[in-house]
Amino acid sequence: MKGLAMKRIGEIGWIEKEAPKCGPLDAIVAPLAVAPCSSDVHTVWEGALGDRHDMILGHEAVGEVVEVGSMVKDFKPGDRVIVPAITPDWLSIEAQDGFAQHSGGMLSGWKFSNFKDGVFGELFHVNEADANLAILPDSIPVAEASMIADMVPTGFQAAELADVKLGDTVCCIGIGPVGLMAVAGANHMGASHILAVGSRKDCANAARGYGATDIINYKNGDIVEQVLDKTDGKGVDKVCIAGGDVNTMQEAIKMVKPGGIIGNVNYLGKGEFVTIPRIEWGCGMSNKFIHCGLMTGGRLRMEKLASLVEVGKLDLSPLLTHRFKGFDKIEEALLLMKDKPSDLIKPVVTIKE
Numbered sequence: 001m002k003g004l005a006m007k008r009i010g011e012i013g014w015i016e017k018e019a020p021k022c023g024p025l026d027a028i029v030a031p032l033a034v035a036p037c038s039s040d041v042h043t044v045w046e047g048a049l050g051d052r053h054d055m056i057l058g059h060e061a062v063g064e065v066v067e068v069g070s071m072v073k074d075f076k077p078g079d080r081v082i083v084p085a086i087t088p089d090w091l092s093i094e095a096q097d098g099f100a101q102h103s104g105g106m107l108s109g110w111k112f113s114n115f116k117d118g119v120f121g122e123l124f125h126v127n128e129a130d131a132n133l134a135i136l137p138d139s140i141p142v143a144e145a146s147m148i149a150d151m152v153p154t155g156f157q158a159a160e161l162a163d164v165k166l167g168d169t170v171c172c173i174g175i176g177p178v179g180l181m182a183v184a185g186a187n188h189m190g191a192s193h194i195l196a197v198g199s200r201k202d203c204a205n206a207a208r209g210y211g212a213t214d215i216i217n218y219k220n221g222d223i224v225e226q227v228l229d230k231t232d233g234k235g236v237d238k239v240c241i242a243g244g245d246v247n248t249m250q251e252a253i254k255m256v257k258p259g260g261i262i263g264n265v266n267y268l269g270k271g272e273f274v275t276i277p278r279i280e281w282g283c284g285m286s287n288k289f290i291h292c293g294l295m296t297g298g299r300l301r302m303e304k305l306a307s308l309v310e311v312g313k314l315d316l317s318p319l320l321t322h323r324f325k326g327f328d329k330i331e332e333a334l335l336l337m338k339d340k341p342s343d344l345i346k347p348v349v350t351i352k353e
Contacts, residue, residue: 003056003121004330006113009047012334015054020117020125024071027129029063029083031327033142034119035348036060036334037085037150038176042269045338049114057334058120059085059112060149062142064352065133072129080136082306083119085150086110086297087132101294109297120330134302137310143323143348144309144316147177151319151346152305153295154265155181158240159189161263161291166190171227171236171255172212174243175203177319177346178265180210182240184314187211191238195230197223198243202343206318227255236260246271249290254280256288264292322347 001019006012022028040057042048065079075081088100088109101109111127112118126132136145155178164170170191172182175198186194187210196212198204204215216226228235239252241264252262253276268274281288295301308314321344324333333347 001122003117004058004334005054005056006044006052008053009051010045012044012057012331014331015056017054017056017117017121019123022067022069022125023127024069025128025130026069027065027072027075027126027133028067028123029061029081029126030066030123031061031063031119032080032352033146033348033350034058034061034330035146035149035151035346036330036337038337039267040113040334041338042267043113046269048267048269055113056117056121056124057113058118058330059110060146060151061119061124062136062145062149063119063124066123068129074130075133080142081133082136082145082148082302083126083133084153084295084297084302085112086295087112087127088297090128090131090298100298101296107294110294122327131299132297134299134306137306140306140309142353143320143350145306146348147316147319147346148302148305148309150295151177152181152314152316153297153301154178155183155242156185156188156305157293157295158182158242158263158265159185161265161293162186162238162240162261163263163291164189164191164238167192168237169193169195169231170238170240171195171197171216171252172207172240172242173197173223173248173252174241174266175207175212176243179240179242180206180319180345182242182265183207183212184210186238186240188313195227195236200342202321203345206345209318224251224254238263241266246274249274250277250280253277253288258282259287261289261291264290265295319346320348321345324349327351
């Protein structure tokens with residue numbers, strides 16, 4: 001089969017590879033729609049996970065089941081499915097401990113384009129199909145549905161990690177597609193004021209549509225000062241980090257109140273250390289909490305998030321600013337994600353409606 005692969009750090013290309021084999025609990029899926037991610041950019045061009053050779057990229061997809069293993073009960077060939085970016089081993093000790101996304105070791109629930117070939121191939125393998133696939137509702141177009149694989153659950157998890165509650169004032173740092181879903185998640189969880197940090201006009205407009213009450217533009221000055229000014233010097237109750245770099249945690253700590261919580265889902269592709277400012281962290285005694293997490297993945301998560309889209313409570317179309325058609329357009333879409341023009345939020349490639 002054909003797939004778009006990371007050939008080595010800094011290089012991608014189309015390769016031919018043997019089609020994946022189906023185990024008794026597993027499924028083989030053909031993609032219907034896929035979406036490149038900034039994580040793919042970090043992986044290839046920053047070498048964030050280390051070198052990979054001829055590994056097919058991609059972890060955001062909806063697809064059609066081609067084959068299922070002999071022990072799969074709930075899916076059959078021809079089913080249209082949402083495939084989560086994180087596909088844990090649900091029988092693992094880590095899953096029993098409540099952290100399935102780290103089954104087999106830290107980040108090991110993230111298999112696609114990390115430990116095995118991803119979804120930018122003509123076929124791809126899904127482990128534990130009954131636990132890691134979800135039926136795609138007929139009412140959700142495949143392009144929009146591909147956002148449920150990663151952007152929606154990751155963004156919503158930022159708000160969950162921050163434990164957003166009714167009436168909270170929240171700052172969402174970064175308003176790319178994940179950050180926009182953090183805004184939407186905070187809004188769904190009952191936040192009052194939502195301050196969204198970003199500079200691109202299209203992202204700011206989308207953030208307002210998802211519930212942001214204020215836009216903080218880092219090009220207009222220090223974001224901490226702007227947040228404190230907006231909150232009469234009090235700071236915010238919660239912070240969701242969905243963008244930035246190893247220095248962003250410092251800003252989050254400075255703007256959150258004592259007793260506040262920071263929820264981080266940002267993929268730090270480079271840098272050695274995350275610095276915590278001693279004074280603003282109360283010399284270690286501030287009761288300012290830092291929660292970080294990889295999205296949980298799995299069937300139940302996909303079904304619940306799809307239900308929000310299905311009933312009209314979450315519109316994903318504003319995320320999709322650049323749409324492509326055809327399997328051979330995946331490379332163009334990925335390079336667009338790398339170049340990140342000012343009008344880009346998210347590219348998506350529809351292979352089959």
